[in-house]
Amino acid sequence: MTAVPQPTAALLDGTALARELTARTAESAAELRRRTGTAPCLATVLVGADPASVTYVRMKQNSCAKAGIESRHVALPAEISTAGLVDAVTALSEDPAVHGILLQHPVGAHIDERAAFEAIAPGKDVDGVTTASFAAMSFGLPGFVSCTPGGIMRLLDAYDVELSGRHAVVVGRSPILGKPAGMLLLARDATVTYCHSRTADLRAHLREADLVVAAVGRPRFIRGEDLKPGVVVVDAGYNEGNVGDVDFDSAAARASLITPVPGGVGPMTIAVLLEQTVEAAWRQLVS
Amino acid sequence: MTAVPQPTAALLDGTALARELTARTAESAAELRRRTGTAPCLATVLVGADPASVTYVRMKQNSCAKAGIESRHVALPAEISTAGLVDAVTALSEDPAVHGILLQHPVGAHIDERAAFEAIAPGKDVDGVTTASFAAMSFGLPGFVSCTPGGIMRLLDAYDVELSGRHAVVVGRSPILGKPAGMLLLARDATVTYCHSRTADLRAHLREADLVVAAVGRPRFIRGEDLKPGVVVVDAGYNEGNVGDVDFDSAAARASLITPVPGGVGPMTIAVLLEQTVEAAWRQLVS
Numbered sequence: 001m002t003a004v005p006q007p008t009a010a011l012l013d014g015t016a017l018a019r020e021l022t023a024r025t026a027e028s029a030a031e032l033r034r035r036t037g038t039a040p041c042l043a044t045v046l047v048g049a050d051p052a053s054v055t056y057v058r059m060k061q062n063s064c065a066k067a068g069i070e071s072r073h074v075a076l077p078a079e080i081s082t083a084g085l086v087d088a089v090t091a092l093s094e095d096p097a098v099h100g101i102l103l104q105h106p107v108g109a110h111i112d113e114r115a116a117f118e119a120i121a122p123g124k125d126v127d128g129v130t131t132a133s134f135a136a137m138s139f140g141l142p143g144f145v146s147c148t149p150g151g152i153m154r155l156l157d158a159y160d161v162e163l164s165g166r167h168a169v170v171v172g173r174s175p176i177l178g179k180p181a182g183m184l185l186l187a188r189d190a191t192v193t194y195c196h197s198r199t200a201d202l203r204a205h206l207r208e209a210d211l212v213v214a215a216v217g218r219p220r221f222i223r224g225e226d227l228k229p230g231v232v233v234v235d236a237g238y239n240e241g242n243v244g245d246v247d248f249d250s251a252a253a254r255a256s257l258i259t260p261v262p263g264g265v266g267p268m269t270i271a272v273l274l275e276q277t278v279e280a281a282w283r284q285l286v287s
Numbered sequence: 288m289t290a291v292p293q294p295t296a297a298l299l300d301g302t303a304l305a306r307e308l309t310a311r312t313a314e315s316a317a318e319l320r321r322r323t324g325t326a327p328c329l330a331t332v333l334v335g336a337d338p339a340s341v342t343y344v345r346m347k348q349n350s351c352a353k354a355g356i357e358s359r360h361v362a363l364p365a366e367i368s369t370a371g372l373v374d375a376v377t378a379l380s381e382d383p384a385v386h387g388i389l390l391q392h393p394v395g396a397h398i399d400e401r402a403a404f405e406a407i408a409p410g411k412d413v414d415g416v417t418t419a420s421f422a423a424m425s426f427g428l429p430g431f432v433s434c435t436p437g438g439i440m441r442l443l444d445a446y447d448v449e450l451s452g453r454h455a456v457v458v459g460r461s462p463i464l465g466k467p468a469g470m471l472l473l474a475r476d477a478t479v480t481y482c483h484s485r486t487a488d489l490r491a492h493l494r495e496a497d498l499v500v501a502a503v504g505r506p507r508f509i510r511g512e513d514l515k516p517g518v519v520v521v522d523a524g525y526n527e528g529n530v531g532d533v534d535f536d537s538a539a540a541r542a543s544l545i546t547p548v549p550g551g552v553g554p555m556t557i558a559v560l561l562e563q564t565v566e567a568a569w570r571q572l573v574s
Contacts, residue, residue, distance in 0.1 A: 114428065131422030138421060139462050141401065165487040173473060175426050182481075186460060189485040191492065194469075198476040200452040205478065 009255035010159075011264075012234065014151070017158050018267035022067050025275045029068035032282055040281030041070040042126065042273075043098045045089060047107040048078030057104050060270060067274045072098060082112045089119035099281035100126030102273065105176075123283065126276035129176050138183040144276050149181035151268025152213060152234050153188070159257060161211070161232050164189035169205050171195045171222065171245070172215030177236060181213050202226075214245035224250030233258040236265045296542035297446075298551075299521065301438070304445050305554035309354050312562045316355035319569055327568030328357040329413065329560075330385045332376060334394040335365030344391050347557060354561045359385060369399045376406035386568035387413030389560065392463075410570065413563035416463050425470040431563050436468035438555025439500060439521050440475070446544060448498070448519050451476035456492050458482045458509065458532070459502030464523060468500050489513075501532035511537030520545040523552045 033039050042064050044057050057073070064071045074088055085107065092098045101124045107113050122132040128146035136143025145153070156163065168190040172178035178194065186192045195205050196216075206212060206226040212233050214222050219239040224247065227233065233255045237245025244261030252258050259265055320326050329351050331344050344360070351358045361375055372394065379385045388411045394400050409419040415433035423430025432440070443450065455477040459465035469479045482492050483503075493499060493513040499520050501509050506526040511534065514520065520542045524532025531548030539545050546552055 114426070131419065131426065131428070134425060135418030135422045138425070138466060139401070139418065141418070165485045167487070179425060179473075183466075186466075186481050186483075189483070191480065191482055191486040193478065193480040194473050195478055196473075196476070198452045199478040200454070 009233070009252040009258040012155050012159055012232075012257050012259040014155055014259060014264040014266065014268045017155060018151075018271035021154065021268075021271040022063070022274055025271070025278050026067040028282070029278045032278065032285065033068065036285045038281075038285055039068060039070045040099050040278045041072060041097060042100045042102060042277045043072045043074060043092045043095075045074045045076065045085075045092070045101065045103045047076045047080060047085060047104070047111070050106075053104050053106075057102075060102065060273060063270045063274060064277070067278075069274060069277055078108055080108075080111070082110075082115055085111055085116045086119045089116055093119060093121035093124055096284070098124065099284050100124050100273075100277035102127045103129070105129075124280055126273060126280050127176075128180065128276070134175065134180055134183070137180050137187070140187050144280070145184065145272065146176045146180040147269045147272040147276070148177050148215075148236055148265060149184050150272040150276075151265055152181060152236060153184050154272065155234070155259070155265070155268050156211075156232070161257065163211070165191065166210040167191045167193065167208060168211040168213065169193045169195055169209035170213045170215065171202070171206075172213075172217070172236075174215065177215040178213075181215065181236070185211075185213075212246075216245050218245055219243045220247040221245050222251065223247040224252075224254045227251060227254040229254050230256045232256060234265060235259050235261050237261070238266065296520070296539040296545040299442050299446055299519075299544050299546040301442055301546060301551040301553065301555045304442060305438075305558035308441065308555075308558040309350070309561055312558070312565050313354040315569070316565045319565065319572065320355065323572045325568075325572055326355060326357045327386050327565045328359060328384060329387045329389060329564045330359045330361060330379045330382075332361045332363065332372075332379070332388065332390045334363045334367060334372060334391070334398070337393075340391045340393075344389075347389060347560060350557045350561060351564070354565075356561060356564055365395055367395075367398070369397075369402055372398055372403045373406045376403055380406060380408035380411055383571070385411065386571050387411050387560075387564035389414045390416070392416075411567055413560060413567050414463075415467065415563070421462065421467055421470070424467050424474070427474050431567070432471065432559065433463045433467040434559040434563070435464050435502075435523055435552060435556045436471050437559040437563075438552055439468060439523060440471050441559065442521070442546070442552070442555050443498075443519070448544065450498070452478065453497040454478045454480065454495060455498040455500065456480045456482055456496035457500045457502065458489065458493075459500075459504070459523075461502065464502040465500075468502065468523070472498070472500075499533075503532050505532055506530040507534040508532050509538065510534040511539075511541045514538060514541040516541050517543045519543060521552060522546050522548050524548070525553065 235244035235246040522531035522533040
């Protein structure tokens with residue numbers, strides 16, 4: 001018998017979809033500006049000067065600028081206290097010139113990050129990090145979504161991935177990625193399994209998944225041999241060297257659809273942040 | 288070969304554990320009364336006169352009385368509006384003589400139940416129905432738990448059921464039962480699968496579970512042949528005729544531990560309600 005070439009998965013192209021979405025966001029921002037004379041404004045808060053965090057914030061600011069969203073940057077010293085950070089965030093929550101707030105994390109181990117997140121007014125929580133946003137996602141209530149899970153849902157929808165009744169395995173359970181991703185999938189009638197570092201037999205769970213969302217932070221941790229043929233693979237991992245949580249080549253040989261890294265979930269995360277910032281501005285300026 | 292008798296599961300005895308827990312709660316209530324001159328007070332809110340709801344509220348009031356908790360009953364007409372109900376609940380949230388609030392549901396299809404729940408101050412949400420309580424359960428933050436999931440966790444702990452790394456299948460995804468039960472299990476390092484009415488092959492998921500939480504509202508829906516030998520079965524279902532979601536006899540022949548219905552989850556739900564009411568009163572009266 002001749003070896004049959006493995007089918008290669010089609011790509012879930014986050015770069016292209018993010019470009020489309022951001023073009024619509026830019027139109028909406030421009031329309032808001034025409035109507036009100038005010039541009040949407042995203043406040044970015046950075047504690048310390050971690051190089052990766054600095055880069056992320058700069059990327060978000062640049063993307064804002066391209067979409068006609070103003071940004072205001074608040075740089076705080078690494079040694080700021082929880083109270084100091086909460087005060088800074090509260091001031092932005094109360095400032096009518098700021099429509100959305102992004103607190104870049106991590107904020108440093110000595111700070112109560114949850115307290116800082118909760119200082120973001122729910123109406124300005126365009127990064128979807130507050131408990132109010134989490135509950136809204138979990139219960140299908142109005143509110144902002146966490147940007148990465150929200151970006152994943154938009155990507156799946158753009159490619160008409162059927163979710164109802166399908167088995168989604170979410171690997172990771174962080175408050176702004178794994179947990180809300182699972183809740184959004186559950187709200188769309190997927191059967192959802194949360195796996196994590198304590199899961200006894202991760203490979204067995206992965207092999208049963210129709211959809212895998214990898215959000216674990218371990219480079220190339222999930223491999224093709226762990227996957228069911230035809231699976232949809234979403235790699236939300238980001239590891240040093242721009243490497244995802246999924247071993248792309250082996251996974252692509254099994255999957256029907258897969259996100260590249262980079263160019264998959266990453267651009268969608270920023271696109272959702274921009275979209276929600278403009279949405280927040282509309283609600284605050286035109287009510 | 289002679290037929291080997293099937294091993295019969297041991298019972299997760301909710302009646303006995305609830306009695307112990309409530310005895311401690313009654314001591315705590317008495318101590319609070321000695322210290323402050325004030326008894327803990329639970330406000331019960333009933334919309335309409337659905338016979339089952341009337342019975343539930345009366346059971347809760349009776350249990351309160353036995354534990355030294357006062358109750359104040361607010362009976363509202365079935366045709367009350369959302370705004371009317373929100374006002375009534377808000378008044379209780381603001382009343383310093385009330386320490387905990389129980390809004391009996393369902394409240395009628397014309398009412399926005401979520402809005403009514405959200406009118407409960409988080410510090411008085413002793414039934415664990417607000418989005419704030421849900422987020423607290425999900426993120427491991429301080430707060431009250433939903434009573435039935437909280438009762439399940441206490442029952443599992445009382446019988447030293449290992450949760451870390453075990454596969455828990457939660458059947459049902461309601462906001463006050465299935466969803467928070469899964470989040471509490473996940474917080475204890477279980478691998479958690481949410482199944483529901485749209486799940487493609489429920490039986491296959493059940494057969495892989497180390498722990499099943501049934502919260503689906505279909506009498507005797509889960510049967511022994513669906514289960515893995517040695518599984519722990521928690522039946523949180525309640526159906527007409529005092530029948531659970533699990534077919535007890537066939538499930539008990541497979542399980543290592545199982546809750547009876549009645550006498551399993553039901554008494555624990557009330558015990559947790561009482562415990563949290565007294566805890567809320569302590570926080571409000573002694574701070």
